[in-house]
Amino acid sequence: MNLFRTTAVVLALTCGLSAMPAVADDVVANSSGDPLYTVEAPPAYAMMGDLIFARPLLIAATVVGTAAFVVTLPFSALGGNVKEAGQALVVDPGKAAFVRCLGCTTSGYKKD
Structure with missing residues (x-):
């Protein structure tokens, strides 16, 4: 069960961190006046x-x-x-x- 929790946490952090550049690009695009x-x-x-x-x-x-x-x-x-x-x-x-x-x-x- 401990291996399952560790794997779940690592997977969640990996997915969260991989989405950060996309969110940052979206914020920059919106602040630049993207229509x-x-x-x-x-x-x-x-x-x-x-x-x-x-x-x-x-x-x-x-x-x-x-x-x-x-x-x-x-x-x-x-x-x-x-x-x-x-x-x-x-x-x-x-x-x-x-x-x-x-x-x-x-x-x-x-x-x-």
Whole structure:
């Protein structure tokens, strides 16, 4: 069993280290202005990661933030910051979950 673990670790490190130059080349190409992968046209892996991981977490954050906003509403009203609390707990996660394009990093629509 020890040989299996050692082999698995070596294989994982080898695969991880062999992918590093590809990631570095991708970052350099994107920072140089490569029009293929921009904010408006994110790569497929960014879209898949956003769909599988980020969106469900952002929707959950919106639901939990709404519950926290309702629970803390009397205290926010006494403090006079209902608008700020609603913005931070409900609107911002909701905007990131439902308005942001798939794979994009910024929320909202682009205004020209």
